[in-house]
Amino acid sequence: MAARTGSSSRAFPPNWAARAAWLAFVVYFFYAASHLELTPARFMAGLEHGGKFVTRLFPPDFHRWQLLAKGMIESLQIAVLASALGVLISAPLALCAARNLMPAWATWPARAVMVLCRSFHPVIVAILFVKAVGFGALAGILALTVASVGFLGKLMTEAIEEISLKQVEAVRATGAPFMSVVTYAVVPQVFSRFVGFVSYETDANLRNSTMVGIVGAGGIGGTLFSAFQRFDYDFVCAIVLTIIALIMIGEVLTARVKKAFGV
Amino acid sequence: MNAVRTWERFSLGERMARFTVYFGVVAAIVASLQTVEVIPEFITDAPEQVGDMLRRMWPIAWGFYPEGVQEPLLESLHIATLGTVLAVLMAVPVAFLAARNVTRFAWLNHAAKLVLVSARSVNTLIWALFFVAVFGPGALAGMLAIAFHSIGFTGKLLGEALEEANRGSIEALEASGAPWLAIAIKGYWPQVRPAFWGIVLFRWDINVRESAVLGFVGAGGVGMALDTALNLFQWERAAMILVAIFIVVLIAEIATTQLRKRIL
The missing domain is CATH 1.10.3720.10 (MetI-like)
Incomplete structure (x- = not known):
């Protein structure tokens, strides 16, 4: 048998299948995010709304x-x-x-x-x-x-x-x-x-x-x-x-x- | 005289506790039965209504799928997946704070657990109502709703997995002077990895189901199509959507079972 060479003797061989899966997932992530029209601008506008919304939540009204x-x-x-x-x-x-x-x-x-x-x-x-x-x-x-x-x-x-x-x-x-x-x-x-x-x-x-x-x-x-x-x-x-x-x-x-x- | 000791399965305290539970359960059921408002006419009418519903559902509007179901259905799946990813990203730090063996401050543990319980207590649909009020109707609100509700579930289970981690390898890393990030990645991560993937897959499976109803409060996905069909009494279209949801849920369940077998 040939002596063990190169990558096969590495203690932590790279798991290419797992890396490919991760890469595919990242690609999917951006595709899905663009599909749902998740843009930073929209998010920032929402945060502004959110501030107003939270101030209107408080104080809680237990009258009814x-x-x-x-x-x-x-x-x-x-x-x-x-x-x-x-x-x-x-x-x-x-x-x-x-x-x-x-x-x-x-x-x-x-x-x-x-x-x-x-x-x-x-x-x-x-x-x-x-x-x-x-x-x-x-x-x-x-x-x-x-x-x-x-x-x-x-x-x-x-x-x-x-x-x-x-x-x-x-x-x-x-x-x-x-x-x-x-x-x-x-x-x-x-x-x-x-x-x-x-x-x-x-x-x-x-x-x-x-x-x-x-x-x-x-x-x-x-x-x-x-x-x-x-x-x-x-x-x-x-x-x-x-x-x-x-x-x-x-x-x-x-x-x-x-x-x-x-x- | 020493009395003869007889064997008893439960001690007096145990019997009292069990009796209290039985009593409480029966009392709750009886009280609910007596006070719940049910209109008898509606029950006698039910078979007719069900028959009417089934007649209106048939024939199922298969032709509606390409024009009105596929897009929202995909949107639902995207919402479920992105929501799960976001939930995991937010839940991991909270889980680390909640695990007693990782974070040695009792008040931080309690604070983290309070966050997790509150996130879980507010239903996905109620979160969705909040986010629709903030970000307006659409998939963004749905995704955030899924994410915020899922924090509770994933964070709790992940925290418990962390608490069960073996001290040995952690101590070895600490002794070598490893920084906390290295301890987290090389000490805790390999130990909780199977639990982690199990939790993620399980939650994704639940989120696929939940994403189908977000549309009822305007948070995107196939629920919106279903809501429209129901409001317009287009039962044959509603039936088509229900069949589509059923198939997607079935596929998701089979996929997660297979993936779990592979990964774990």
Whole structure:
């Protein structure tokens, strides 16, 4: 064999494929930026606007707190009910989709439902439900339920597929019917993980429930959108601050719940 | 007399905590069910409305794609990609500040975490409303909205990845008197690289979905076309746009899964 020469003996050989990928990405970056007409001039003009905008945000105006409270409570209701419905639907669906417990004819349809639920943004789903059940909280609840089923279903399926089958086998060996196998061999193994997923999804639903109102599906989003359209920026500031506070409280609460269940 | 000790799965405190949670959850659901405003007539009307919607959607206006869907769809993808890049650029410094093992000032950690939580708490669409008010309607607002919301998510996960980094190589670099930039690039970067690409790909996948709805508040992309179609009750065009979004989201998910397998 020839002695090792030149580049092959270098300790850190240049990775040409990676460099080409980076170069291609930089080219794309400038192409996309020009496509979107992102120019420094426009940006500077925006910053000037931004200064005025920020001064109009403050001080936040909490005078119409009743309207604010009504919207926030509706958002909370949407988040709570969507999470509850989401769990009710996704838990059995995840059981159907778990490949280690169910035959293929059951897993494929269940998985297809989950993919379909996940593929559209909650706002788009909310628009379709606004058409179906009219303006108001119900459309928001249903839209976020669909999103929860897609997300929880996927995570729960993965959790069920990771369980130890020894306990399942042991319970089956006693001649237990299917529901007993689920109750005594599957649920104890996945319960604490499910609690973690559900609290995460409740957080996510709380965030999204402040948004679906923009398309008329109930909650604080509608109030926020109309405040924006009326250039009522100090009220906008009050709403956004309240949303941030609510979501932070929600995160603290779900962290406590996770701790209580040892997730 | 020493009492017989019986085995209990949970201690009294654990049981109390669990009971409190169950009670709180049930109370919240019941309270919401009793107070939520739902108009029953709308529910009974729903099947008819859905049927009407599907009839109006059919036949799907395939011919609309070249003239009215392709451009905004590409714009949405550009928004998602540029927004993700911008988010990463802004999130990296914040992540370094938030990681307790990198930045040894507790108040800086807390400040950085507060920034991340606030960025996450404000939804992309609400960010978009802000930026539309500042920069006017268009893709620029959408891109910034995606970027600012994504800071929270990427910064949090990246900060956690940094906190999990092994001390060994960092200490070796510090002992050799390496400047902080060298420590960041040669010490931390190789350790967090897999996590970094995983986070970026995951966020890009989410942002592709989000970029499709930015148009509803005027922040560019395919959502604007969808909003117009819906406002004009052109359901067959709306159906075309929905199909296009569905396909793009599907492709994005497959692409990120494949890339993740390659890179990680």
